[in-house]
Amino acid sequence: MDSLSKCQIESALAARLPSYKITCTLHADGTLSAILSGPETDHFAITGIVRANYRGAEAIARLANEILREMVMSRQGIRSSRLQAPPDHIPRE
Structure with a gap:
């Protein structure tokens, strides 16, 4: 990928x-x-x-898969943080 132009990568x-x-x-x-x-x-x-880590024909496919995984993990992190109660709302005994 290090030899591809910006437009080619996009x-x-x-x-x-x-x-x-x-x-x-x-x-x-x-x-x-x-x-x-x-x-x-x-x-x-x-x-x-x-860019040098992504060489060869499979590089773009691998990068796209890695980006998708990061997006999924990011969304899961956002959802789980929304489900947790803020620390000041922890029930007291």
Whole structure:
């Protein structure tokens, strides 16, 4: 992936994640940041992707899968924190 242009990376990720608009930024240190804008107000940002770690034809597919896993874990964390009572609302004995 380190030889792909910004547009090529965006297009390849968009093909794997069709529900999202992908906006990438390539950084001078060889990393990549991606913002995924989904339906309604669903947004997700990931930074510090080391482009050299994603070489070969399978790289974009692997990156898309990793992004999806991070999104799922993030959503699960948000949901579980919403279900927990704030510390000041703990019943006292």
